[in-house]
Amino acid sequence: MTTTVKPPNPEQREAVMDRLRHGREAVAQRWRDAPRWVRWAVLAAVIVFFYALPNKEFYQYLGPIPTPGANFTQVMFTVSIYVLMAVGLNIVVGFAGLLDLGYFGFFAVGAYTVAVLTSPSSNIKTLWPWLLVVPVAIALTMVSGVMLGTPTLRLRGDYLALVTLGFAEMIRIAAVSSDFLKGQRGFNQIPHPPGKYTDGKPIFGVLDARPYYWLVLTLIIVVVIGVRNLTHSRVGRAWISIREDEDAAQLMGVPTFKFKLWAFASGAAIAGLAGALFAGKQNFVNSQNFELLNSIIILAAVIFGGSGNIVGAIVGGGLVAYMIERFRGIELFGLELYEYRFLFFGLVLVGMMIFRPQGLIPNRRRAAEFKDRRKEVIVGE
Amino acid sequence: MLLEIDDVSLLYGRIQALHGISLTVDEGEIVALIGANGAGKSTTMRAISGIRPVASGRIRFNGEDITKLRADLRVRRGLCQAPEGRGIFPGMTVLENLDMGAYTRRDRAGVAQDLNRVMELFPRLAERRKQAGGTLSGGEQQMLAVGRALMSRPKLLLLDEPSMGLAPMLIQQIFNIITEINEQGTTILLVEQNAQQALARAHRAYVLETGRIVKSGTGAELLHDPSVKEAYLGVA
Ligand SMILES: Nc1ncnc2c1ncn2[C@@H]1O[C@H](COP(=O)(O)OP(=O)(O)OP(=O)(O)O)[C@@H](O)[C@H]1O
Ligand SMILES: [Mg+2]
Numbered sequence: 351m352t353t354t355v356k357p358p359n360p361e362q363r364e365a366v367m368d369r370l371r372h373g374r375e376a377v378a379q380r381w382r383d384a385p386r387w388v389r390w391a392v393l394a395a396v397i398v399f400f401y402a403l404p405n406k407e408f409y410q411y412l413g414p415i416p417t418p419g420a421n422f423t424q425v426m427f428t429v430s431i432y433v434l435m436a437v438g439l440n441i442v443v444g445f446a447g448l449l450d451l452g453y454f455g456f457f458a459v460g461a462y463t464v465a466v467l468t469s470p471s472s473n474i475k476t477l478w479p480w481l482l483v484v485p486v487a488i489a490l491t492m493v494s495g496v497m498l499g500t501p502t503l504r505l506r507g508d509y510l511a512l513v514t515l516g517f518a519e520m521i522r523i524a525a526v527s528s529d530f531l532k533g534q535r536g537f538n539q540i541p542h543p544p545g546k547y548t549d550g551k552p553i554f555g556v557l558d559a560r561p562y563y564w565l566v567l568t569l570i571i572v573v574v575i576g577v578r579n580l581t582h583s584r585v586g587r588a589w590i591s592i593r594e595d596e597d598a599a600q601l602m603g604v605p606t607f608k609f610k611l612w613a614f615a616s617g618a619a620i621a622g623l624a625g626a627l628f629a630g631k632q633n634f635v636n637s638q639n640f641e642l643l644n645s646i647i648i649l650a651a652v653i654f655g656g657s658g659n660i661v662g663a664i665v666g667g668g669l670v671a672y673m674i675e676r677f678r679g680i681e682l683f684g685l686e687l688y689e690y691r692f693l694f695f696g697l698v699l700v701g702m703m704i705f706r707p708q709g710l711i712p713n714r715r716r717a718a719e720f721k722d723r724r725k726e727v728i729v730g731e
Numbered sequence: 732m733l734l735e736i737d738d739v740s741l742l743y744g745r746i747q748a749l750h751g752i753s754l755t756v757d758e759g760e761i762v763a764l765i766g767a768n769g770a771g772k773s774t775t776m777r778a779i780s781g782i783r784p785v786a787s788g789r790i791r792f793n794g795e796d797i798t799k800l801r802a803d804l805r806v807r808r809g810l811c812q813a814p815e816g817r818g819i820f821p822g823m824t825v826l827e828n829l830d831m832g833a834y835t836r837r838d839r840a841g842v843a844q845d846l847n848r849v850m851e852l853f854p855r856l857a858e859r860r861k862q863a864g865g866t867l868s869g870g871e872q873q874m875l876a877v878g879r880a881l882m883s884r885p886k887l888l889l890l891d892e893p894s895m896g897l898a899p900m901l902i903q904q905i906f907n908i909i910t911e912i913n914e915q916g917t918t919i920l921l922v923e924q925n926a927q928q929a930l931a932r933a934h935r936a937y938v939l940e941t942g943r944i945v946k947s948g949t950g951a952e953l954l955h956d957p958s959v960k961e962a963y964l965g966v967a
Binding site for chain 2: 584587588590591594595597598599600601602603604605606713
């Protein structure tokens with residue numbers, strides 16, 4: 351007997367999707383209904399888990415989680431940087447609804463500010479300590495965000511996407527070709543963050559990546575608390591209203607330009623911080639660190655996790671950065687999987703866009719916005 | 732004179748949508764603006780609320796020249812528009828939408844009072860306070876848009892086709908509410924396709940044709956004007 355494979359009919363698919371949706375909603379509901387202390391306990395457990403994660407005594411029991419092809423602690427540092435950036439980009443894309451395609455450009459501004467002001471290979475030889483440069487780096491990225499945003503955020507539409515894309519490319523080209531930014535040769539001997547153990551050894555050394563990871567993790571927590579408070583305030587309401595309907599927001603008296611600029615600049619500042627942390631750990635910064643692809647990955651991570659939702663951004667940023675590293679050192683049918691990492695990444699994204707366009711852990715409002723859009727499409731047909 | 736528009740022109744790119752229109756709204760009035768599709772009614776509203784810059788002419792509100800004032804600052808001066816096509820925030824609940832209406836206000840007690848008033852005017856919204864705006868029916872969204880504009884406690888309320896897409900029963904109801912809001916002290920500039928109702932309720936009215944004011948008078952005058960009758964009231 352021959353059977354032709356029938357594509358699942360829409361109703362069946364809808365039924366499966368419904369069941370999935372209900373499962374997730376049940377989990378979400380249980381989480382909301384759980385007593386306060388349970389939620390705090392779970393949160394505390396998660397935080398403790400992530401602080402413990404880079405210790406070999408701990409992660410060796412975690413089965414397939416540690417990366418076979420790379421030092422797991424190093425990988426965790428990279429992942430943490432991505433998470434920090436995803437949280438920052440989520441303000442821009444998720445809350446204010448601004449499409450920033452060149453977010454990594456701000457990371458580069460942060461990293462290069464540190465490099466230029468601290469490294470002995472820099473032309474200006476200021477040789478400042480790392481800690482002193484961090485606020486400068488953050489301020490400079492914010493200024494570049496304001497400079498980029500002021501002319502473009504007044505305009506509607508896709509100008510911002512184009513301008514940010516151009517900005518990131520400009521930074522990259524400057525890094526590759528200008529003598530001041532040293533191109534491939536790069537900057538070396540960038541100082542580490544300060545701090546010594548009681549026995550006089552520096553906390554932030556060359557070999558052990560754990561202190562850097564812990565530092566970034568701590569900063570992530572601080573930033574997340576800050577962002578959360580912001581989103582529950584008038585500022586957050588203004589951002590959401592702009593994202594949902596910019597004209598209507600203005601008609602309600604929201605100074606839309608000001609708030610868009612704020613979202614854009616605070617997102618930039620967080621990327622600048624991430625860049626400064628990166629430079630402080632790496633000891634060496636050159637033009638290879640800033641490929642355009644990184645901007646796209648970060649953006650994809652935020653959308654993947656569920657833009658507009660802080661937890662979604664964290665999970666998205668973490669998972670995407672981790673998965674890319676996880677492929678390293680795995681061979682399948684003689685193919686090095688790492689070489690094909692972006693292919694998988696692309697496939698996953700396409701799948702997401704089809705089945706779950708609102709992201710893994712969507713924002714409640716965002717989900718409603720999607721429903722609304724779908725209605726509009728049906729009406730227009 | 733609460734609102735005074737003097738010789739205002741507006742361009743969309745190279746298309747001129749308004750050709751030097753002038754109109755006034757006095758404190759306490761309901762003024763209606765009627766006209767065919769594409770006549771420029773919504774455009775006039777956009778010029779007043781400031782989401783579209785005017786090419787020439789002056790707009791004065793409450794004695795102040797607001798021609799160049801940013802839209803959000805006009806709201807703070809007491810000018811609020813319920814946009815055409817509802818323009819509510821789809822992801823926000825009914826309550827959150829209403830809350831956005833009061834965005835410029837700091838007097839919590841007053842806001843709470845106005846919230847109660849809106850809930851009384853629109854009991855349907857009260858029943859659905861936790862529902863996402865985007866999932867409301869068309870008529871409910873319309874009510875939400877009007878209610879939200881009221882939440883800013885405007886001196887002048889701009890309503891762009893509040894009866895659009897409503898069932899006859901609800902149309903009657905929304906016009907009753909408009910009259911009621913006006914009697915409670917809010918001045919209203921009303922754009923309507925439903926010329927019969929609008930003219931019956933308005934103190935004064937203007938007729939707009941291809942970006943020009945072609946006629947004005949009291950509501951009753953226009954209601955009995957033969958050319959208006961023919962063009963907008965469907966009476967031959
Ligand atoms: N954003 C825009 N860009 C270009 N032209 C526009 C734009 N908005 C409106 N127009 C044009 O300006 C003219 C007036 O439009 P407007 O929306 O003010 O009409 P209206 O009187 O409100 O019509 P309706 O009763 O259908 O709502 C129309 O010819 C329209 O096509
Ligand atoms: Mg209109």
